[in-house]
Amino acid sequence: MKNTIKIERAVKDITQEDLANIISVSRQTINAMEKNKYVPSTVLALKIARYFGKPVEEIFILEETD
Amino acid sequence: METKFLLSNKFKPVGWLLFIGSALVWAYSVLFYPADTVQLRTKVFVIYGNDAFGKGGSESKYFSFLETDIFPTMIALLFILGGLLLAFSKEKTEDEFIAKLRLQSFQWAFLCNYVVLFLLFFFMYGFEFLFVLQYYMFVMLILFICRFHYLLYKNKN
Numbered sequence: 001m002k003n004t005i006k007i008e009r010a011v012k013d014i015t016q017e018d019l020a021n022i023i024s025v026s027r028q029t030i031n032a033m034e035k036n037k038y039v040p041s042t043v044l045a046l047k048i049a050r051y052f053g054k055p056v057e058e059i060f061i062l063e064e065t066d
Numbered sequence: 067m068e069t070k071f072l073l074s075n076k077f078k079p080v081g082w083l084l085f086i087g088s089a090l091v092w093a094y095s096v097l098f099y100p101a102d103t104v105q106l107r108t109k110v111f112v113i114y115g116n117d118a119f120g121k122g123g124s125e126s127k128y129f130s131f132l133e134t135d136i137f138p139t140m141i142a143l144l145f146i147l148g149g150l151l152l153a154f155s156k157e158k159t160e161d162e163f164i165a166k167l168r169l170q171s172f173q174w175a176f177l178c179n180y181v182v183l184f185l186l187f188f189f190m191y192g193f194e195f196l197f198v199l200q201y202y203m204f205v206m207l208i209l210f211i212c213r214f215h216y217l218l219y220k221n222k223n
Contacts, residue, residue, distance in 0.1 A: 020159070028221040029163035037221075041162050 002061045006034045008052045023047045069165045077155040084148025085211075092141045105135045149207040157218070167217045175210035 009019055016030045025044065032038035040048070049056040095104045107120070109131050117134040118124035157164050182205055190198055 024159065025161040026157065026159040026164055028167075028218060029161050031223070032163055032221050038163050038166070044162060 001039055004059050073155045075156045077151045081148050081151030084144050088141050088144040104137050106137045108136050109133050152211050171210055171214035174213050175206050178209050179206040
């Protein structure tokens with residue numbers, strides 16, 4: 001699964017730290033998701049989508065291998 | 067996602083202090099004093115034991131009081147307590163990814179622990195084997211703490 005968190009973050013002009021604080025997770029979590037090392041839980045995915053004001057599918061995208 | 071059995075983040079500094087402090091005190095006593103010169107002889111309750119390492123002799127007692135050296139006992143207890151506090155206190159932000167790192171580190175430490183034991187059985191014999199075993203007991207705790215903090219650090223950048 002890919003995601004566009006890094007792009008969305010650039011659009012909003014906020015740092016990993018800011019986003020981590022807003023959705024109350026650690027900075028490691030944001031970093032690992034952006035590097036595609038971690039697939040978040042449904043709850044976290046929904047929280048991120050809600051903050052960016054977009055549907056989950058626009059931020060988290062399935063890949064061929066999934 | 068909440069990991070069970072975790073203490074507040076406040077215990078973490080206490081854990082570091084006990085863990086590193088007791089290790090340093092032990093290392094200092096081993097390196098700079100001849101064997102058995104640092105002693106804390108006290109009466110303790112034993113389920114089963116003797117004072118074969120001291121002057122009390124090797125007559126074993128069950129469920130009674132015994133005078134013996136408790137310096138190694140104190141160091142080991144403080145080290146284990148410190149290690150457990152470190153391993154089982156929450157991070158500042160304890161979330162689902164941290165929980166995953168925690169569990170992965172446990173799995174890794176468990177495996178490495180037994181790989182080390184396997185190699186010890188394979189390559190060490192006699193009293194040297196027993197000597198190393200007393201330190202081996204702490205390997206899993208140490209491996210877990212190192213691995214977990216390494217992963218936390220690695221995932222920051």
